[in-house]
Amino acid sequence: MLEISNSYIIKLVLGCGVLKNKNKIYIILYCFFVSLIILLFTTKNSPFYAFNDWADANAFFTVGKSMMHGLIPYKDIFEQKGPFLYLLYGIGYLISHRSFIGVFLIELIVFTIGLYYLYKTLKMFLSTKSTLLILPIFIALLTTSRAFTHGGSAEEFCFGFFFITLYYFFKHFKVQELTFKEMLINGIVAGLVLLTKYTLLGFWIGFTFSIFIYYLLKKNLKKAIIYPLTLLFGMFIPFISFSFYFLINHGFAEFFHNYFTINITTYSVEKIKIWERIKELFNGFYSSLYTNPVMFYLIILTPLLIWKLKLSNKAKILYIIIIIMTILGVFCGLKFYRYYILFILYFSSISLLLIFNLFDISFNKINKYLYLGIITFTIILSCIYSYKYANYKSALFKPKSSYYQFEYAKILNNYENATLVNMGFLDCGLFTASGIVPSTYFFQKHNFDYKYFPLNQDSFDKYIKEKKTTHIVYVTKWSEVLLKEKEKLLFENYRLIGTNKQKYEERKYNIYLFEIKNTP
Secondary structure, rough: HHHHHHHHHHHHHHOOOOOOOOOOOOHHHHHHHHHHHHHHEEEEEOOOOOOOOOHHHHHHHHHHHHHOOOOOHHHHHHHHEEEEEEEHHHHHHHOOOOOOOHHHHHHHHHHHHHHHHHHHHHHHOOOHHHHHHHHHHHHHHHOOOOHHOOOOOOHHHHHHHHHHHHHHHHHHOOOOOOOOOHHHHHHHHHHHHHHHHHHHHHHHHHHHHHHHHHHHHOOOHHHHHHHHHHHHHHHHHHHHHHHHHHHHHOOOOHHHHHHOOOOOOOHHOOOOHHHHHHHHHHHHHHHHOOOOHHHHHHHHHHHHHHHHOOOOOHHHHHHHHHHHHHHHHHHHOOOOHHHHHHHHOOOOOHHHHHHHHOOOOHOOOOOHHHHHHHHHHHHHHHHHHHHHHHHHHHOOOOOHHHHHHHHHHHHHOOOOOOOEEEEOOOOOHHHHHOOOOOOOOOOOOOOOOOOOOOOHHHHHHHHHHHOOOOEEEEEEOOOOOHHHHHHHHHHHHEEEEEEEEEEEEEEEEEEEEEEOOOOO
């Protein structure tokens, strides 16, 4: 009777037909609907926002766009994230050339997949009624946390991958042992994460370690070795595919150097003792988590409530180890950008499971019509919460005219064959708004200390000297007077044609647009 009632609940919520046991479509539609109504308010890629001015998202979009125009990442244009992330942004560009609507659609698909696998995970422990209630609450809390920032991070695009593997972890220890095929699937997932942001692989290392320990304790040495190797083989499938792309385009060496070597060496800090490093790592984790108050309490509840879960003690301990290994992976470089913690906040979904587990029996006793009212209220409340606590609520429904990017884009688009370079700061979004594809190897100023990576700034000095581009956008806190003093050659070779001020991440910046002198 319970399953019949649940099918009617989903039918009423979605306005669809009766859910059959083997038919997943209505659950997927529910996950899509929940993702849509929350993300419309919380990500700047949404059509509710005129523009996503986050520098990282614009840099990803610029590289993705360049890929679609035949440029080879790392070889023809410099950046440091993984090629799969750029491919996703490139697909977003094909959908919408000068906006993030295409990226939003991909974002929506990613969250739908993630919520669906979270649903499958929660269903191992809770009734359908409790599970459906958790989904809108979780995504509303997650996307309004400080860690979500603007929308479109590498961590966010690994949302679906995380919950696919989390589902298989609990399936293995709760339902039945995984098959070689399922380990292979998790390997492919891990491979795509490797090609997105490899510091997130701590989660998959922890997952593989848990499977290894499981079979080792069962004294099944064969599976203890073969299962991790199967996952590793799965990882190589996407890696080899992208490697082939770089090899045929003579860019594999640059891919490996830029994505792995530079990321590992250039952001390094002064050498410190191992215990000091561990201390700094967990201080960074704590401070990052503390800025996300609701999620903070959910995360610290996990080790306190995990023992209430109907799971073997062995699996509970391994789950805690996975969390620790994920933290170590994310913060191993001792960098603490606020969006780093987002990937770790995905574990808070299990904290919600543990809380709802206390009331699950009560929910089962509620009749379908009362439950329909409860779930409708929960969805509406989650939607209101998302609107009220969206990180950039002030930017909701703002007109395009409030963004200098579109003003400057009009100037550039009136210029025949305009070329551009973004100096002083990361990609400000002018490449996106104008549709211009970079013509220089370095198209933006990266977050590198000059002593570790002088090539970026030295290349800019060369571009100015050689008048490499028709236009330069310079983003800085410096006043025009100070900029003239610091960049004398810039003012000799280029004329200032646009000055603007805009607040970005609570800081005020001056944005100067320069045009090459002695033009026809």
